[in-house]
Amino acid sequence: MVDRRRTPDAHAGPSEVLRQVGMRDVASRAQVSIATVSRFINDPESLSMAMRERVEEAVRHLGYIRHGAARALSMRRSHAIGAIIPTVDNATRAGKIAALQKNCHEQGYNLLLALSEYDLDVELQQCRNLVEAGVDGIMLEGGLHHPELYHLLESRGIAFVNTIVYDPKSPYPNIGFDNRGMARRLADHLLDLGHTSLAMISGPRAGNDRARERVEGVRDALAGRGLTLAPDAVVEHPYRVAEGRLGLRRLIARDTMPTAIICGNDVLAFGAILEAQSQGLDVPGDVSIAGFDDLDWASQLPPGLTTVALPSPEVGRLAARYLIDTLKGETMPHATEVEVRLILRGSTGVPRPRG
Amino acid sequence: MVDRRRTPDAHAGPSEVLRQVGMRDVASRAQVSIATVSRFINDPESLSMAMRERVEEAVRHLGYIRHGAARALSMRRSHAIGAIIPTVDNATRAGKIAALQKNCHEQGYNLLLALSEYDLDVELQQCRNLVEAGVDGIMLEGGLHHPELYHLLESRGIAFVNTIVYDPKSPYPNIGFDNRGMARRLADHLLDLGHTSLAMISGPRAGNDRARERVEGVRDALAGRGLTLAPDAVVEHPYRVAEGRLGLRRLIARDTMPTAIICGNDVLAFGAILEAQSQGLDVPGDVSIAGFDDLDWASQLPPGLTTVALPSPEVGRLAARYLIDTLKGETMPHATEVEVRLILRGSTGVPRPRG
DNA sequence: TGCTAGCTTGTAAACGGTTACATCGACAAT
DNA sequence: ATTGTCGATGTAACCGTTTACAAGCTAGCA
Numbered sequence: 001m002v003d004r005r006r007t008p009d010a011h012a013g014p015s016e017v018l019r020q021v022g023m024r025d026v027a028s029r030a031q032v033s034i035a036t037v038s039r040f041i042n043d044p045e046s047l048s049m050a051m052r053e054r055v056e057e058a059v060r061h062l063g064y065i066r067h068g069a070a071r072a073l074s075m076r077r078s079h080a081i082g083a084i085i086p087t088v089d090n091a092t093r094a095g096k097i098a099a100l101q102k103n104c105h106e107q108g109y110n111l112l113l114a115l116s117e118y119d120l121d122v123e124l125q126q127c128r129n130l131v132e133a134g135v136d137g138i139m140l141e142g143g144l145h146h147p148e149l150y151h152l153l154e155s156r157g158i159a160f161v162n163t164i165v166y167d168p169k170s171p172y173p174n175i176g177f178d179n180r181g182m183a184r185r186l187a188d189h190l191l192d193l194g195h196t197s198l199a200m201i202s203g204p205r206a207g208n209d210r211a212r213e214r215v216e217g218v219r220d221a222l223a224g225r226g227l228t229l230a231p232d233a234v235v236e237h238p239y240r241v242a243e244g245r246l247g248l249r250r251l252i253a254r255d256t257m258p259t260a261i262i263c264g265n266d267v268l269a270f271g272a273i274l275e276a277q278s279q280g281l282d283v284p285g286d287v288s289i290a291g292f293d294d295l296d297w298a299s300q301l302p303p304g305l306t307t308v309a310l311p312s313p314e315v316g317r318l319a320a321r322y323l324i325d326t327l328k329g330e331t332m333p334h335a336t337e338v339e340v341r342l343i344l345r346g347s348t349g350v351p352r353p354r355g
Numbered sequence: 356m357v358d359r360r361r362t363p364d365a366h367a368g369p370s371e372v373l374r375q376v377g378m379r380d381v382a383s384r385a386q387v388s389i390a391t392v393s394r395f396i397n398d399p400e401s402l403s404m405a406m407r408e409r410v411e412e413a414v415r416h417l418g419y420i421r422h423g424a425a426r427a428l429s430m431r432r433s434h435a436i437g438a439i440i441p442t443v444d445n446a447t448r449a450g451k452i453a454a455l456q457k458n459c460h461e462q463g464y465n466l467l468l469a470l471s472e473y474d475l476d477v478e479l480q481q482c483r484n485l486v487e488a489g490v491d492g493i494m495l496e497g498g499l500h501h502p503e504l505y506h507l508l509e510s511r512g513i514a515f516v517n518t519i520v521y522d523p524k525s526p527y528p529n530i531g532f533d534n535r536g537m538a539r540r541l542a543d544h545l546l547d548l549g550h551t552s553l554a555m556i557s558g559p560r561a562g563n564d565r566a567r568e569r570v571e572g573v574r575d576a577l578a579g580r581g582l583t584l585a586p587d588a589v590v591e592h593p594y595r596v597a598e599g600r601l602g603l604r605r606l607i608a609r610d611t612m613p614t615a616i617i618c619g620n621d622v623l624a625f626g627a628i629l630e631a632q633s634q635g636l637d638v639p640g641d642v643s644i645a646g647f648d649d650l651d652w653a654s655q656l657p658p659g660l661t662t663v664a665l666p667s668p669e670v671g672r673l674a675a676r677y678l679i680d681t682l683k684g685e686t687m688p689h690a691t692e693v694e695v696r697l698i699l700r701g702s703t704g705v706p707r708p709r710g
Numbered sequence: 711t712g713c714t715a716g717c718t719t720g721t722a723a724a725c726g727g728t729t730a731c732a733t734c735g736a737c738a739a740t
Numbered sequence: 741a742t743t744g745t746c747g748a749t750g751t752a753a754c755c756g757t758t759t760a761c762a763a764g765c766t767a768g769c770a
Contacts, residue, residue, distance in 0.1 A: 020511065022756055033720045038758060048718065063510070068488045069427035070756035073725045078424060080467075080488070088452050094443040101470050105481070110488045112435075113468040115456050126460070133423045133435070133465045155418070156375065241652040267651070274655050296622070297596040300629050377726055388750045393728060403748065425726035428755045 021062045030058035041066055072134055081323055082112040082130035082138040084123055086208075090239065090267075092293045092312045093141075096163065099316030100139060107324050109136075120146045120207050131156060137323035139163055139316075143170055144209040159326045163315050164210055166337040175318045175336040179210050182308050182340045183217025183262070184224075186290055189306075189342065190260040191225055193350045195288065198222060199233040199258035201247035201268045211264055214292065218262055233258065237268060244271020252279070252287075259287060259351040266291035266298050266307055273301070273347060284349035294343055303346030314338050376417045385413035396421060427489055436678055437467040437485035437493040439478055441563075445594065447620075447648045447667045448496075451518065454671030455494060462679050464491075475501045475562050486511060492678035494518055498525055499564040514681045518670050519565055521692040530673045530691040534565050537663050537695045538572025538617070539579075541645055544661075544697065545615045546580055548705045550643065553577065554588040554613035556602035556623045566619055569647065573617055588613065592623060599626020607634070607642075614642060614706040621646035621653050621662055628656070628702060639704035649698055658701030669693050 027034040032051060039046050040055040047055070058064070072078040081104050085093055101111045112135055116123035124146040130138055131152060137159035145162075150172065153160045162174040187198060200218055203211040219229050235250045237243035247268060251258055263269035269291030276283050283289055283303060291298070294309035315338055322332050382389040387410060394401050395410040402410070413419070427433040436459050440448055456466045467490055471478035479501040485493055486507060492514035500517075505527065508515045517529040542553060555573055558566040574584050590605045592598035602623060606613055618624035624646030631638050638644055638658060646653070649664035670693055677687050 020756090024756080034757085035720060035722095035759075036718090039719085042758085046718080051719080065483065065487050065511075067428070067756050069424045069433060070725090071758075072424035073422070073428050073727085074756080074758040076725070088443060088449040089446050090449075091444050094445075094449065097443050097468075098470055101468060105469070105484070110484060111468050113452070113456060113466050114460070115453055128420065129460070129465060132420050156420075241655045245655065270652060271655065274652075274657070278657065297625060297629075300596045300600065300626065302629070302633065375726090379726080389727085390729075390750060390752095391748090394749085397728085401748080406749080422726050425755090426728075428757085429726080429728045431755070 020067070021064050022067065023064070026055065026058045026062055026064050029062060030054040077136055077327075078134040079108055080110045080112055080133065080135045081320070082114060082127075082133070082135035084114045084116050084126050084130070084138065085141050086116050086118045088113075088115065090265075090293075091295050092265075092310055096312040096316035096319075099313035100320050101316075103317050103320030104324070107320070109320075109324060116141075118204065118207055120144070120149075124149045124152075127152060131158065136327050137161075139319045139323065142209045143167060143172065143174060144207060159323050161319050161322050163319050164310075164312070165213070166335060168335040170335065173322065173332070173334050175322060175338065176315055177310055177338055177340050179213035180217040180220065182292070182342070183214040184221045185217075185342055186262060186292075186306075186308055187218040187221030188224070189344070190262070190288060190290070190348060191221060191227075193260075193288070193348065195260040195351050196227065197256055197258045197260070198227075198229065199251045199261050200229070200235070201244060201251070201261060201263045201272055202234055202236050203239050203264035203268070204236050214262075214264060237264075239265055239267045241267055241271040241274070244268035245275035246271075248272040248275040248279075252281075257287070260348065261287060261289050263289065263291045266293040266295045266305060269305055269307065269347070270297075270301065273305070283347050285352050288348035288351070290348050294341075298343075299345065306345045306348040307343055309341040309343050311338055311340070375422070376419050377422065378419070381410065381413045381417055381419050384417060385409040432682075433489040433491055434463055435465045435467055435488065435490045436675070437469060437482075437488070437490035439469045439471050439481050439485070439493065440496050441471050441473045443468075443470065445620075445622075445648075446650050447665055451667040451671035451674075454668035455675050456671075458672050458675030459679070462675070464675075464679060471496075473559065473562055475499070475504075479504045479507075482507060486513065491682050492516075494674045494678065497564045498522060498527065498529060499562060514678050516674050516677050518674050519665075519667070520568075521690060523690040525690065528677065528687070528689050530677060530693065531670055532665055532693055532695050534568035535572040535575065537647070537697070538569040539576045540572075540697055541617060541647075541661075541663055542573040542576030543579070544699070545617070545643060545645070545703060546576060546582075548615075548643070548703065550615040550706050551582065552611055552613045552615070553582075553584065554606045554609075554616050555584070555590070556599060556606070556616060556618045556627055557589055557591050558594050558619035558623070559591050569617075569619060592619075594620055594622045596622055596626040596629070599623035600630035601626075603627040603630040603634075607636075612642070615703065616642060616644050618644065618646045621648040621650045621660060624660055624662065624702070625652075625656065628660070638702050640707050643703035643706070645703050649696075653698075654700065661700045661703040662698050664696040664698050666693055666695070 023034050023037045026037045037055055044052055104111050114126035127149050140162050141164050143162045143165045162172055164176040165174050166176045166178045167174055202215050205211045222229055235247045237247045263272055269289050272289050273283050276287055281287055290306040292308045294307045298305040298307050326332050378389050378392045381392045399407055459466050469481035482504050495517050496519050498517045498520045517527055519531040520529050521531045521533045522529055557570050560566045577584055590602045592602045618627055624644055627644050628638050631642055636642055645661040647663045649662045653660040653662050681687050
């Protein structure tokens with residue numbers, strides 16, 4: 001390997017690559033040992049005032065910035081956290097990621113972001129990547145992953161946590177919501193209002209346990225009253241407004257028109273409301289509609305969207321804490337539930353008697 | 356430093372830390388040199404069939420995964436790209452980030468995400484962080500940054516590119532939209548319809564040149580007809596629906612009610628439309644409203660939102676390519692414009708004659 | 711004065727890869 | 741048979757930190 005090393009003060013020809021200033025340069029300028037420079041960076045208190053000042057001057061003068069990869073190699077710790085999420089295009093998720101990034105940053109950790117597109121194989125691939133990148137911990141979404149993924153993480157002793165799901169019975173640590181329970185609560189509310197014919201516009205359930213759990217929760221509520229959810233009363237649509245409209249069209253085209261529709265999230269609910277209104281249906285008079293997430297506009301949209309507020313920034317914050325504290329060697333709770341709030345607004349009401 | 360090294364086959368007591376399997380382990384199992392293993396990982400073609408098979412067996416058997424930090428240290432290249440964006444909670448930005456991540460991943464680069472919260476000092480801090488993490492390139496948003504940030508990046512020879520802005524005259528590479536021009540086009544359209552009293556609900560302009568440029572573009576259009584934008588005809592509000600409502604209320608409370616309102620983005624426009632409708636105003640009869648972004652629901656919302664579609668995933672794709680190809684040593688175009696599309700929908704129309 | 715305890719500071723050995731250069735054969739041309 | 745060429749493989753230096761351990765120094769104390 002050709003040695004491109006140059007002392008920073010030396011003149012280098014135009015085609016030469018200047019070596020970055022390193023601890024050795026700082027050390028030689030400050031006339032101290034390289035170990036002292038390292039100590040200045042990591043624990044200035046441990047140095048005498050005189051040393052500290054000399055090193056500080058040199059660091060500032062040379063604009064020294066520590067070489068992260070070298071540090072990671074030496075410490076066997078990268079100070080990087082990875083996050084694998086299906087997509088970013090959702091305000092709820094965005095809040096989680098923002099909180100995660102912020103909290104990691106505050107603790108001196110960087111955030112590596114990877115996208116799985118709701119595909120467990122892609123997720124595994126991205127996970128391998130993050131492992132190679134040397135992340136110390138990983139935040140996952142949901143509890144449903146490629147078995148190989150769990151094996152990979154555990155065999156390498158990489159901290160990880162499933163999020164958005166809360167399941168004390170899961171063998172894996174998790175922080176999130178009781179998706180099933182909250183769907184049940186929402187459905188129960190509708191049943192309490194007198195609805196007997198519920199339907200759902202669910203998000204795609206393949207590889208997505210959150211979506212599945214929400215359907216199951218609604219089933220639970222119905223079962224509690226001796227009712228069932230007909231197979232064709234659940235339609236699956238990707239999380240887009242236009243798909244919500246499609247979903248509603250499919251549901252009202254059935255033999256029995258549902259009096260209440262629970263949507264996989266607010267985006268689908270938005271579409272469903274728009275479609276209902278444009279079909280001349282009154283919401284909630286002719287059909288009650290509800291969602292999950294409590295997005296920004298859920299309260300603004302007439303008639304106001306009944307939904308379940310998910311404090312996902314809190315999940316991001318807790319995930320950061322879980323991972324970083326675990327890395328510090330602390331024992332963290334295995335499962336943490338983040339409370340959700342059922343928010344009743346104008347889009348749900350008592351069913352109008354039918355003829 | 357205590358040596359925790361153990362041969363992978365050796366039995367280790369419960370409290371012992373097992374050393375990760377490294378190239379040396381693979382080499383010894385395959386009975387080849389460590390260099391051969393490296394070659395197998397990086398360029399299998401250069402090995403004889405026999406060698407390749409032996410190494411492959413060993414790699415697979417031991418589940419070897421390369422140590423990224425060691426590679427980065429040795430190669431002086433981390434294969435990581437950093438992105439600093441203000442926030443994530445916006446579908447347009449999400450598309451850009453998703454495309455960036457995808458394209459980076461395809462080229463073997465990881466993505467480090469950092470958030471600046473529209474604060475140039477925070478942005479600089481995050482940038483320092485990314486530099487320490489050793490990113491090979493950085494994607495920034497906008498062209499307005501802390502001067503120290505530019506100096507930092509240039510002095511260290513880190514590739515970077517400003518995005519969402521297109522400015523051939525900028526000294527820094529950029530990929531994006533002509534924010535000023537597109538705002539002007541939108542305003543021109545409204546003026547062509549016969550509007551003479553325009554107003555704006557802008558996003559906060561501090562530290563945000565995209566927002567500023569959009570206001571300036573509208574000013575340009577007005578100036579082209581000998582008109583001006585009164586100071587109180589521009590109100591600034593954060594990008595939230597409720598803020599859009601507030602903005603509209605402020606604008607219609609003025610002496611002269613504007614007949615057309617251009618909003619900093621679709622979210623603000625959404626709020627403005629909702630507020631107008633709830634005040635009994637007809638859109639576009641009483642007031643035309645337009646935005647930027649063409650979010651998912653812009654076409655769904657009655658009466659359909661006139662807006663400017665920004666293909667931001669394309670920006671993410673191009674940014675990834677710019678950075679990675681630049682790192683390869685290729686000369687990339689200094690400024691690249693991504694075309695936007697003015698989309699006319701029901702929220703704008705000819706102004707109704709006033710009494 | 712000599713000794714020890716307690717700080718600071720320095721020395722040098724990892725960390726786990728990449729890669730320049732050396733080496734070694736095999737094979738073709740002389 | 742000798743030499744040269746070329747491709748495959750090995751050897752070892754180097755990337756820039758951290759940190760165990762050694763060494764030096766000061767002060768307190770017998």
